Amino acid sequence: MLKSSANSSVEFWLPVFIIVGFLCVAPQIVSAYRLELLTIFLINVILAQSYRLMTTTGDWTLCHYILMGVGAYATGILAKKFGVPFYAAMPLAGMITVGVSLLFAVPLSRTIGFAFFIASFALGEFVRHVWLKFHNPFGGARGVNGIPKLEIGQSGDWYFVDFWDSTNFYFFTLIFTVLVLVILYRIDRSRIGNAWKAIYADSELCESIGINVTRARVMVFCVAGFFAGIAGSLMAYLIGSIDPHNFEMVEMVYLIIWVVVGGVKTFWGPLIGVISMSLVFELSRPLEEWRPLLFGVILIVFLVYMPGGLETIIPRFKSFFVDLFGKKEIS
Amino acid sequence: MMELETLIQSFANALVLGSIYAMVAVGLALAFGVMQMANFAHGELFMAGAYVVYVLYSLAGLPFFIAVIAAFPIVALLGVLFERAIFRPTRGNVLAGFMATAGASFIFQVLVGQQWGVGLMRSVPVPYKGSAEILGAAVSWQRLAIIPATIIMVGGLWFFLKKIKAGKALRACAQDTEAAVLQGISINKMTMLAMFLSGGFAGVGGALMAPIIPVTPYMGHVYAITAFIVVIVGGMASIAGAVLAAFILGFIHTFVSTLYDSVTATMVGVLFMAIVLIVKPTGLLGNVKV
Amino acid sequence: MSFFSVKKLSKNFGGLQANHMIDLEVEEGEIRGVIGPNGAGKTTFFNVVSGFYAPSSGTVEFKGQVISGLHSSKIAKLGVVRTFQRAALFPDFTVLENVVIARHLNADVSLMNAIFRHNNKAEAGNLERAKEIINFLGLEHEQDNIAANLSHGYQRVLGVAMALATEPEMLMLDEPVAGMNSGEKAIMVDHVKKIRDDWGITVLLVEHDMKTVMNLCDKITVLDFGEKLAEGLPEDIIHNKKVIEAYLGADEIVA
Numbered sequence: 012m013l014k015s016s017a018n019s020s021v022e023f024w025l026p027v028f029i030i031v032g033f034l035c036v037a038p039q040i041v042s043a044y045r046l047e048l049l050t051i052f053l054i055n056v057i058l059a060q061s062y063r064l065m066t067t068t069g070d071w072t073l074c075h076y077i078l079m080g081v082g083a084y085a086t087g088i089l090a091k092k093f094g095v096p097f098y099a100a101m102p103l104a105g106m107i108t109v110g111v112s113l114l115f116a117v118p119l120s121r122t123i124g125f126a127f128f129i130a131s132f133a134l135g136e137f138v139r140h141v142w143l144k145f146h147n148p149f150g151g152a153r154g155v156n157g158i159p160k161l162e163i164g165q166s167g168d169w170y171f172v173d174f175w176d177s178t179n180f181y182f183f184t185l186i187f188t189v190l191v192l193v194i195l196y197r198i199d200r201s202r203i204g205n206a207w208k209a210i211y212a213d214s215e216l217c218e219s220i221g222i223n224v225t226r227a228r229v230m231v232f233c234v235a236g237f238f239a240g241i242a243g244s245l246m247a248y249l250i251g252s253i254d255p256h257n258f259e260m261v262e263m264v265y266l267i268i269w270v271v272v273g274g275v276k277t278f279w280g281p282l283i284g285v286i287s288m289s290l291v292f293e294l295s296r297p298l299e300e301w302r303p304l305l306f307g308v309i310l311i312v313f314l315v316y317m318p319g320g321l322e323t324i325i326p327r328f329k330s331f332f333v334d335l336f337g338k339k340e341i342s
Numbered sequence: 343m344m345e346l347e348t349l350i351q352s353f354a355n356a357l358v359l360g361s362i363y364a365m366v367a368v369g370l371a372l373a374f375g376v377m378q379m380a381n382f383a384h385g386e387l388f389m390a391g392a393y394v395v396y397v398l399y400s401l402a403g404l405p406f407f408i409a410v411i412a413a414f415p416i417v418a419l420l421g422v423l424f425e426r427a428i429f430r431p432t433r434g435n436v437l438a439g440f441m442a443t444a445g446a447s448f449i450f451q452v453l454v455g456q457q458w459g460v461g462l463m464r465s466v467p468v469p470y471k472g473s474a475e476i477l478g479a480a481v482s483w484q485r486l487a488i489i490p491a492t493i494i495m496v497g498g499l500w501f502f503l504k505k506i507k508a509g510k511a512l513r514a515c516a517q518d519t520e521a522a523v524l525q526g527i528s529i530n531k532m533t534m535l536a537m538f539l540s541g542g543f544a545g546v547g548g549a550l551m552a553p554i555i556p557v558t559p560y561m562g563h564v565y566a567i568t569a570f571i572v573v574i575v576g577g578m579a580s581i582a583g584a585v586l587a588a589f590i591l592g593f594i595h596t597f598v599s600t601l602y603d604s605v606t607a608t609m610v611g612v613l614f615m616a617i618v619l620i621v622k623p624t625g626l627l628g629n630v631k632v
Numbered sequence: 633m634s635f636f637s638v639k640k641l642s643k644n645f646g647g648l649q650a651n652h653m654i655d656l657e658v659e660e661g662e663i664r665g666v667i668g669p670n671g672a673g674k675t676t677f678f679n680v681v682s683g684f685y686a687p688s689s690g691t692v693e694f695k696g697q698v699i700s701g702l703h704s705s706k707i708a709k710l711g712v713v714r715t716f717q718r719a720a721l722f723p724d725f726t727v728l729e730n731v732v733i734a735r736h737l738n739a740d741v742s743l744m745n746a747i748f749r750h751n752n753k754a755e756a757g758n759l760e761r762a763k764e765i766i767n768f769l770g771l772e773h774e775q776d777n778i779a780a781n782l783s784h785g786y787q788r789v790l791g792v793a794m795a796l797a798t799e800p801e802m803l804m805l806d807e808p809v810a811g812m813n814s815g816e817k818a819i820m821v822d823h824v825k826k827i828r829d830d831w832g833i834t835v836l837l838v839e840h841d842m843k844t845v846m847n848l849c850d851k852i853t854v855l856d857f858g859e860k861l862a863e864g865l866p867e868d869i870i871h872n873k874k875v876i877e878a879y880l881g882a883d884e885i886v887a
Contacts, residue, residue: 071437117620118616118619118620121623122619122623125374125380125437126578126619128440129571130574130616130619132570133570133571133574133615134616136567137609137613140605140606141609143605144603194747198746201747201749202733202740202746203741205729205733206733208725209722209733213720213722215720216720216721216722216794217705218703218704219708219714219716219720220708220733220734220736220737220794220795220798221705221708221709221713221737221798223705223706224705230743234743264444264445264448267441271441300455300460303448303449304448304449304452304453307445307446307449310445310448311428311442311445311449314438314442315428315432315438318432318438
């Protein structure tokens with residue numbers, strides 16, 4: 012766990028290099044439509060990794076997707092109604108999501124385990140109903156439309172970026188994704204990250220050595236919420252509109268599928284989950300209405316037969332390659 | 343604030359809604375109490391009961407109340423299927439079982455949708471037409487019939503749990519699993535029985551509601567959500583708590599709906615749950631912090 | 633102002649009165665043992681006094697401040713730390729990592745630091761101190777071993793190391809030698825003595841093992857039926873008629 016910094020750098024930067032390398036050339040290879048899908052994929056990575064943060068203390072929630080919605084609505088309203096530029100709207104949206112997370116944390120911190128899970132779901136539903144009910148400012152059942160595109164400069168300025176070109180927003184999102192991954196990775200490897208894992212291992216012991224478990228759980232919740240809000244923010248700018256019907260429980264279940272299939276013990280688990288499930292999602296398009304059934308089966312199969320997720324088979328891959336090439340194990 | 347007529351109507355509707363909530367939530371509390379089985383697809387069991395009535399009464403023409411009675415064993419067996427296929431392999435991990443049943447709900451919805459169509463809601467003709475006149479307010483017989491049905495079923499469950507050997511064994515299992523094993527009680531039989539009852543009750547709930555609400559593959563979703571809120575408010579493993587909370591929430595929902603709208607009603611229900619959690623985290627009648 | 637005092641402490645669970653009007657004072661630098669026959673209420677007393685339960689009535693004070701009813705993590709911050717009878721550790725981390733995690737109270741735990749790591753000097757200091765504590769307790773050879781792989785005896789020592797990592801002024805040990813063989817017991821006794829002698833930490837312990845208690849403690853408090861039965865120096869306690877009667881039938885007293 013507390014690996015030497017050299018090794019952990021390799022562990023982090025190698026996959027990042029490979030993936031980012033591929034993603035950088037993607038616009039050359041794929042169509043604009045596929046590029047939008049890739050952008051959504053990146054946003055999902057941010058969402059899944061932020062969710063993983065919470066699971067390190069053993070807290071699994073069902074309101075995370077709604078928190079992304081909070082960030083989306085905040086961004087949409089700030090940008091559309093108040094003309095706030097992105098460099099203010101995005102951090103503001105993140106902080107607003109933190110605020111909502113804090114509100115949730117008050118009743119949630121009184122529960123653990125399963126009741127925590129269900130209560131988080133109910134609170135998420137509450138927020139969704141607030142969006143449905145209040146026409147002003149959330150637009151009720153119709154949501155928020157016509158969110159202005161991201162703007163950097165005006166045409167003619169040397170630093171002007173035209174976000175009507177989907178490639179530009181794709182790279183914008185890519186930069187954000189890498190940034191978020193770096194931050195989350197550092198937090199995971201830090202003293203705080205270890206304290207969270209310690210809480211999961213033995214919360215009673217943690218209390219006795221001075222770790223305030225309740226406060227820590229609230230903090231994880233808020234940090235995870237912040238990044239969910241950022242993901243929502245990006246989504247709002249990408250799609251240009253927000254429909255409350257896109258935040259129903261089914262989306263949260265897909266998020267759970269990503270992290271279950273990928274695993275959460277290692278940092279890269281959720282990424283593996285998002286990649287594999289996004290591929291399955293695209294490839295299974297011909298199945299049409301049968302698709303949810305496929306994912307239902309996947310979820311059950313993984314939970315029953317491979318609850319640790321795909322990341323558990325990585326050590327086997329690693330040793331396979333080590334045997335193949337005879338190198339000393341990078342571990 | 344409210345006319346007498348509306349008040350009576352709302353009161354009657356609240357009793358009906360509370361009864362349905364109770365019917366659906368009681369099975370959830372039982373399954374959870376016995377072996378921490380949390381069924382995300384409980385709403386789909388409710389939906390299955392409605393489709394049993396649709397198929398047997400609407401399509402095949404059998405008498406309504408035969409169809410309702412048939413819903414019990416049919417959906418109960420579905421509950422047992424859940425136990426064998428999902429809860430048994432994930433025993434010990436509540437979250438895993440719960441999320442796996444989320445997968446099951448997807449499967450069910452697709453299967454039912456493919457078989458009987460998704461877009462248009464199936465409508466089930468109302469068997470008990472007309473309404474009762476109480477002090478000037480009209481309440482449909484179809485709705486009112488739910489109240490005695492619930493009383494009979496929940497009363498039967500109470501009798502079963504208190505007086506019948508198998509029911510007492512269920513309670514023993516819920517109170518102290520290890521001790522129950524030492525008494526020779528088979529855990530597997532208990533979990534199957536719990537899920538049998540859980541499915542049966544949800545199924546009958548759906549069956550009774552089939553003529554009243556639109557029958558679609560997604561109809562159970564809302565009722566499942568409410569059932570979970572009811573169970574949390576009542577105390578996760580407490581059946582009495584579930585019944586109590588069912589009626590409280592039924593009343594809250596009905597009256598707030600009448601005074602404002604159903605979206606607000608849901609919000610108030612969730613707020614009520616949040617307050618209960620803050621004040622008494624174990625629920626109204628619960629004493630196990632889950 | 634006394635260093636650590638318990639005043640008229642009572643604790644009931646429903647109808648069961650586990651502790652009744654117990655008074656106790658520990659001087660700074662003392663090693664105090666709390667003993668009593670089975671069912672005397674020692675465990676309850678320990679849990680109340682170390683902050684895991686709130687008392688039903690009465691107070692626990694540390695350096696003049698009331699600590700009863702405070703959150704355990706707050707009490708630890710104030711300088712009073714407990715260990716556990718069970719093997720309490722973080723099983724997937726190494727011994728060194730366990731102790732470093734336990735340096736929490738002395739570390740920069742802000743989110744900013746987690747991301748930017750600008751406070752590396754402090755962390756280096758924590759690492760050094762963790763190693764010091766590990767050496768002090770003779771665990772150096774297990775330093776990089778995964779905590780779950782340690783023997784039970786070493787796991788208990790690790791528990792003490794983690795408690796020390798918080799830089800406590802007062803250490804509360806919950807049956808420190810339970811489940812140990814005589815060799816391990818002797819080592820633990822040495823450790824506790826060193827903790828007081830070299831580092832000046834006051835110790836309160838609850839124990840069943842008479843020999844250990846007699847060997848180790850400056851003063852002993854005896855509980856019986858939830859009340860204080862006797863208090864005094866070891867040689868007085870061992871000859872105290874009431875104490876002997878309380879233990880009558882059990883062959884725990886080494887005459």
